[in-house]
Amino acid sequence: MAIQMNIAITALLLLFTLIPIVECTDIDVVANFGAVADGQTDLSLPLMNAWKEACASPEPVNIVIPEGTYLLSEATLNGPCQAPISLQLQGTLMAPEDPTVFKEPTWVSISYVDSLTMFGGGVFDGQGATAWGQNDCSKNKNCVKLPINIRFHNVKNSLIQDITTKDSKQFHVNVLGCSNITFQSFTVSAPEESLNTDGIHIGRSDGVYILDSKIETGDDCVSLGDGSNNVKVQGVTCGPGHGISIGSLGKYKNEEPISGVFVTQCTLANTMNGVRIKTWPASQPGSATDIHFEDITMDNVGNPILVDQEYCPWNQCDLSVPSRVQLSKLSFKNIRGTSKTQIAVKLICSSGLPCDEVELADIDLTYNGPEGPAISQCSNVHPALSGVQNPAACSSQPTGEAAP
Numbered sequence: 001m002a003i004q005m006n007i008a009i010t011a012l013l014l015l016f017t018l019i020p021i022v023e024c025t026d027i028d029v030v031a032n033f034g035a036v037a038d039g040q041t042d043l044s045l046p047l048m049n050a051w052k053e054a055c056a057s058p059e060p061v062n063i064v065i066p067e068g069t070y071l072l073s074e075a076t077l078n079g080p081c082q083a084p085i086s087l088q089l090q091g092t093l094m095a096p097e098d099p100t101v102f103k104e105p106t107w108v109s110i111s112y113v114d115s116l117t118m119f120g121g122g123v124f125d126g127q128g129a130t131a132w133g134q135n136d137c138s139k140n141k142n143c144v145k146l147p148i149n150i151r152f153h154n155v156k157n158s159l160i161q162d163i164t165t166k167d168s169k170q171f172h173v174n175v176l177g178c179s180n181i182t183f184q185s186f187t188v189s190a191p192e193e194s195l196n197t198d199g200i201h202i203g204r205s206d207g208v209y210i211l212d213s214k215i216e217t218g219d220d221c222v223s224l225g226d227g228s229n230n231v232k233v234q235g236v237t238c239g240p241g242h243g244i245s246i247g248s249l250g251k252y253k254n255e256e257p258i259s260g261v262f263v264t265q266c267t268l269a270n271t272m273n274g275v276r277i278k279t280w281p282a283s284q285p286g287s288a289t290d291i292h293f294e295d296i297t298m299d300n301v302g303n304p305i306l307v308d309q310e311y312c313p314w315n316q317c318d319l320s321v322p323s324r325v326q327l328s329k330l331s332f333k334n335i336r337g338t339s340k341t342q343i344a345v346k347l348i349c350s351s352g353l354p355c356d357e358v359e360l361a362d363i364d365l366t367y368n369g370p371e372g373p374a375i376s377q378c379s380n381v382h383p384a385l386s387g388v389q390n391p392a393a394c395s396s397q398p399t400g401e402a403a404p
């Protein structure tokens with residue numbers, strides 16, 4: 001009788017101690033799926049098996065990748081999952097150095113997931129140094145596409161926090177078809193000479209938030225393609241790199257509008273450009289509206305404020321035909337610091353579709369060069385002005401255009 005009671009009590013106690021574990025299960029790729037943190041054994045299969053199990057669970061599961069260095073050949077992590085899922089990356093994942101071993105131009109791909117949390121302080125190391133020299137996609141249409149470090153495709157209601165992506169062979173992060181996805185305390189790290197390594201590229205998404213993050217890379221810090229809506233970039237430090245960029249737009253048919261972009265409290269240091277909107281001349285139709293840059297510090301930045309509707313690298317276009325992308329409701333407020341180029345503010349809008357409702361407020365950008373102090377250039381735009389204007393707004397005309 002007493003023994004039976006004891007068994008009953010023990011069973012009850014066991015049940016109670018198990019309940020909280022059931023509510024938040026951790027599975028560990030090393031302890032449960034045979035991963036080895038030796039920098040050589042491929043993590044791909046253990047990680048994908050862990051993902052399959054976690055994704056099928058009706059209860060939330062946290063996949064742990066403990067500290068250590070892992071080789072990861074490739075990973076495709078697809079939903080939909082039965083419940084929220086999280087990936088706690090504490091270790092460093094290393095991509096194969098050879099760019100030709102990838103089946104797709106993506107190293108880690110996460111698709112069709114609702115309520116993903118990624119956290120843990122770990123690193124995605126794309127090992128791109130040898131690949132950067134092999135990238136000629138800007139000039140060669142039949143080039144080999146280099147892999148992106150992490151691709152989020154149709155991911156919703158998700159948080160990526162305290163994660164680093166390093167030395168990607170191509171873009172570090174591509175956000176496509178996502179909604180309500182936040183990058184917080186996110187780090188991108190690659191040298192200035194790394195080609196085409198945009199930090200975070202966003203396209204066809206609604207609700208993308210990049211907060212309190214640090215992006216050092218060889219190309220755009222954050223770049224927005226068509227169909228980017230409700231994007232917030234706040235408290236981000238960029239540099240080296242090419243700055244924060246919207247576009248280029250108008251190159252392809254059926255591009256979706258861009259609307260609702262708020263870039264605030266950011267610092268750009270030693271970047272090739274500051275905040276920029278670019279569209280191709282002789283373009284397809286399109287639009288970008290409701291775009292705001294506020295409280296931005298520029299530290300030795302080239303072209304700190306740049307709207308360029310005659311964007312035409314490598315002279316691949318007909319500059320005599322204006323861009324058909326309409327830009328409207330643009331504001332630049334409280335933008336201060338130092339310019340690396342004399343033209344600190346350049347607003348070159350389309351002669352076919354002038355920029356509409358542009359606002360410049362409290363601009364204070366200085367230039368120290370032999371040509372003299374900073375100047376600004378405008379065409380096909382009449383910005384509303386308030387507060388400080390240094391350089392004087394629209395102080396010079398681009399060559400070829402008569403002064404007003």
Ligand SMILES: *[C@@H]1O[C@H](CO)[C@@H](O)[C@H](O)[C@H]1NC(C)=O
Nearest residue numbers: 115156157158159180181182
């Ligand atoms: C957006 O995603 C976050 C997770 O980062 C979640 O907590 C929040 O509820 C989501 N918001 C909406 C409106 O679904």
